[in-house]
Amino acid sequence: MKRFFTLYTLTIAATFLGCTKDGSGSVTPQAGVGGSMARFAITDDVLYIVSPQSLEVYDLANPAAPKKTASARLGIGIETIYPHGKNLFIGANDGMYIYDNQNPLQPVLLSHYRHIQSCDPVVVQGKYAYVTLRGGTSCRTGNPVSTLDVVDISDLKNPKIAFSQALTSPYGLGVYGNRLFVCDGDNGLKLFTLEDPRMPALVRTYADVPAYDVIVRNAGSLIVTGKKGLYQYGFSPDKKDLTELSVLPVQAN
Amino acid sequence: MKKYLYLLFFPLISGCYDDHGPGGDIVFDGTGYRPIYVSEEKSKEVLTKPAEPLADPGKIYLLEPYIFVNEKGRGIHIIDNTDPKSPKNISFISIPGNYDMAAKGTWLYADNYKDLLTFDISDPTQVQLVKRTPNIIPSVGDYPPHVNVYFECADPAKGVVVGWEKVSMPDKPKCRR
Numbered sequence: 001m002k003r004f005f006t007l008y009t010l011t012i013a014a015t016f017l018g019c020t021k022d023g024s025g026s027v028t029p030q031a032g033v034g035g036s037m038a039r040f041a042i043t044d045d046v047l048y049i050v051s052p053q054s055l056e057v058y059d060l061a062n063p064a065a066p067k068k069t070a071s072a073r074l075g076i077g078i079e080t081i082y083p084h085g086k087n088l089f090i091g092a093n094d095g096m097y098i099y100d101n102q103n104p105l106q107p108v109l110l111s112h113y114r115h116i117q118s119c120d121p122v123v124v125q126g127k128y129a130y131v132t133l134r135g136g137t138s139c140r141t142g143n144p145v146s147t148l149d150v151v152d153i154s155d156l157k158n159p160k161i162a163f164s165q166a167l168t169s170p171y172g173l174g175v176y177g178n179r180l181f182v183c184d185g186d187n188g189l190k191l192f193t194l195e196d197p198r199m200p201a202l203v204r205t206y207a208d209v210p211a212y213d214v215i216v217r218n219a220g221s222l223i224v225t226g227k228k229g230l231y232q233y234g235f236s237p238d239k240k241d242l243t244e245l246s247v248l249p250v251q252a253n
Numbered sequence: 254m255k256k257y258l259y260l261l262f263f264p265l266i267s268g269c270y271d272d273h274g275p276g277g278d279i280v281f282d283g284t285g286y287r288p289i290y291v292s293e294e295k296s297k298e299v300l301t302k303p304a305e306p307l308a309d310p311g312k313i314y315l316l317e318p319y320i321f322v323n324e325k326g327r328g329i330h331i332i333d334n335t336d337p338k339s340p341k342n343i344s345f346i347s348i349p350g351n352y353d354m355a356a357k358g359t360w361l362y363a364d365n366y367k368d369l370l371t372f373d374i375s376d377p378t379q380v381q382l383v384k385r386t387p388n389i390i391p392s393v394g395d396y397p398p399h400v401n402v403y404f405e406c407a408d409p410a411k412g413v414v415v416g417w418e419k420v421s422m423p424d425k426p427k428c429r430r
Contacts, residue, residue, distance in 0.1 A: 221337060
């Protein structure tokens, strides 16, 4: 029965594929997804690039020839961009900028949430933004404090700190359902649960996996890079462990 | 108070000041930052190559079934991730000064120092550079990545600044931030 069902599903899928192919180019190619460390992001037909001081907007209507349509000067040390829904979340040394991009070619600044000077990628789920703040010399002013902050963004024009906890040297992070994955540099990959989305609770540290950037691939798997290579894991909402899928190790040249 | 603290940082980011300009309170300790140059030609040398092992992986970007892995400052690995249990490293795009990328459909966008590159990735083992958009990322390389330091002013005639090294300097250089 199960086999029959699979066959049935495949047939249906094949029919659909056939349809879309015949539908004279009505299929819009999909954009990919970046990690939270990204300076480049694509939503719809628009490429966003954050330079250290600005947000640059490029129209990809002709994908072979990006065309600049807007540029917004921001504050200091802009580092990351994370599109989510109809908003852009921009991580900077001086805080987090939230843009409305209903009109993707002309994003509008909604708010600037200020925090202490640091480096800070952002991810968003529901009414919370999860931000890692990395202190240290390369992130200005010798501020030694590193934290994982939870910012309440239910009012996008007035984001408020909800919770903060210490970390060691956080870089990228990723969120899915009740799981939050944080790259804590040489201290490894950290897995938090979000039973209470306002207060991430650390459940595991994979100390032997130095971690820099992470992408949650789908409901059950994630991709991590770090000093030792490219790691892929399976995860599940009811298991407190990750399952290693594969490792592409770094090789000394 | 917080507001004023913020203002305090502003003069610093604008970078290069004349020796007698504001911010004269930075103590010169006999060291400073010197630009590392490469030739204009070398900085724009982009090549599609067979797969190379990961060495110093940076950011990642996912466009199913491919994972793009940045090799810090050197380019992009393309990984065929059709089977996540057995990802295949299939090619390498050598791009000096590359740290970022994004992709859509059969197009890949990447930085090459200050320039934006557009690649056709229809065949990910034969990636084609189709467009270079110059100077889209201002200020990269103009100053060393530190504040309260002295540095030798960058001279565009010497090439493209690809990094900064801290060295002993007999005389206080003209630039600081």
